[in-house]
Amino acid sequence: MFKPISLYIGLRYTRARRSNHFISFIALVSMIGLTLGVAVLITVLSVMNGFDRELKNRVLGMVPQATVSSSQILTDWPTLAKKIEKHEHVTGVAPFTQLQGMLTAQGRVAGIMVSGIEPKYEKNVSIIHNHMVEGNIDQLKKGEFGIVLGKQMTDALGLSLNDNVTLVLPEATPSPAGVVPRFKRFKIVGIFSIGAEVDSSLGYIALNDASTLLRLPDGAQGVRMKLDNIFLAPQVANEIVQELPHGFYASDWTYTHGNLFSAIQMEKAMVSLLLFLIVLVAAFNIVSSLVMVVTDKKADIAILRTLGASPSTITRIFMVQGTVIGVVGTLAGAVLGVISALGISNLIDWLNNLFGWHLFDAYFINYLPSYLRWQDVVLVVGVSLALSFVATIYPARRAAKIQPAEALRYE
Known part of the structure; x- marks a missing residue:
């Protein structure tokens, strides 16, 4: 038998096709939401880091x-x-x-x-x-x-x-x-x-x-x-x-360009907060997805309990399922975000040349800079994984409290 049993069943629930397609759709939406939220957050942080770096290296490299x-x-x-x-x-x-x-x-x-x-x-x-x-x-x-x-x-x-x-x-x-x-x-x-x-x-x-x-x-x-x-x-x-x-x-x-630097720092903080809320909403979608899974799997939970599974085992099963959604969504978002951060400058330059746009002429630099900092990637991924894990706790504990007799009464 595959050990531990909670990991085996949790992974099997994740891979299995559910009879309730709406639950599968909610789980997919949660995963996509995490992917997009993490990717956009990494990209935007890289762009703000780029503006910050260009201000220090170029503008402050010229002015006293x-x-x-x-x-x-x-x-x-x-x-x-x-x-x-x-x-x-x-x-x-x-x-x-x-x-x-x-x-x-x-x-x-x-x-x-x-x-x-x-x-x-x-x-x-x-x-x-x-x-x-x-x-x-x-x-x-x-x-x-x-x-x-x-x-x-x-x-x-x-x-x-x-x-x-x-x-x-x-x-x-x-x-x-x-x-x-x-x-x-x-x-x-x-x-x-x-x-x-x-x-x-x-x-x-x-x-x-x-x-x-x-x-x-x-x-x-x-x-x-x-x-x-x-x-x-x-x-x-x-x-x-x-x-x-x-x-x-x-x-x-600071007298000549201090306001510009402060504005960049403030914009970075506010945009990061707003995009973090997207990741938070996606993480809470995991809660709703797992709650519906628990409701759909009451009979399975009851059978596992009668076979000797402890409440902690049931808790770990659903925590594994929710964590898998969070891990896959977060890692996919991180990969997409890194690719986007590394290529967005060239993409915007290509679009500017193709359509004759001048999107950044009003700014202190005339192009879109991007500077990927791996510590930002690690921070975003860590926060997303932590939120995904926390989101599994309530549904998993709720599953552990299901009484076998009550669940099997109408089966």
Whole structure:
């Protein structure tokens, strides 16, 4: 005889064709519900993880993670940079000078944030040099007035490498003809593509060229930092400022992109909760399925009891049956979810290209990212299996309480 007997009978009940097709249908619906719930939950968590990763790696790889600036131009910024670099959480430093303006070319106008940089140092704090599609940031040299722009910006203005573009600064210059904006023509020496909103909003020029435009001595407005932990940015920036003389102030990415990161975290939590409810409903379908099975199998239960089966044996039989439904549904959902998470980015890109859609142009990146974390898969599978197991307890205990005499009275 197959041992244990409860496992044998439970598996046989699961495989057997029931005379009541409605019960079989409810069991199938429970299994499908678990499969879809687990698959969708894994897929959505992977997409939210993808947005979170792209924000950290791409957007925060371009914008300053933390900065220390001064109200006065820093002509001796290398000394400040060396002092900042000694902090245990700082992995790279670079000088910067920022200015806002508009680019004009071929009758088109676009707003832009321009950063004056030293290419040698910028590579220590930014990922721009890894995403150059044309040209090189090393072409940004003092007095040559070259500019590096994002691909979205050059496409919007109809420009390409080595074309000229005019930068218009908001600061007005008095002249005999009245007050006019300040203009300066630049040559495009590089084009980068990050695949995020920074492609259409950021530009780079030589640090000393920025000082010239602002009519300031050669130097920098401040020093930006790259950290080993971006979540320590406010703390690190404040610690460094406290060690510096009066006149310095700190800023970090939480001021510029903190709301976006918080929104992603909140959306991930809320969407996960809503999808978890789908798994919960599917698990409770197991309860209704097993309750009807118990009612349908009263005579079998009574016969087993008269043959010496204990209430605990009866309990285990139906717990095995419900657990099998949960295990099969959960594992099928996990496999489907992993396949979906790994392929959804390519699928959406294919659909966008096929139908000419632009589904993500309004977001901070222009594509759908997906990043599968196996710990999320394990968590989802574990929670689903636990819910499936808990859902079997009530029907199984109810089956164990059936009295043989009562069940066989009308047989």
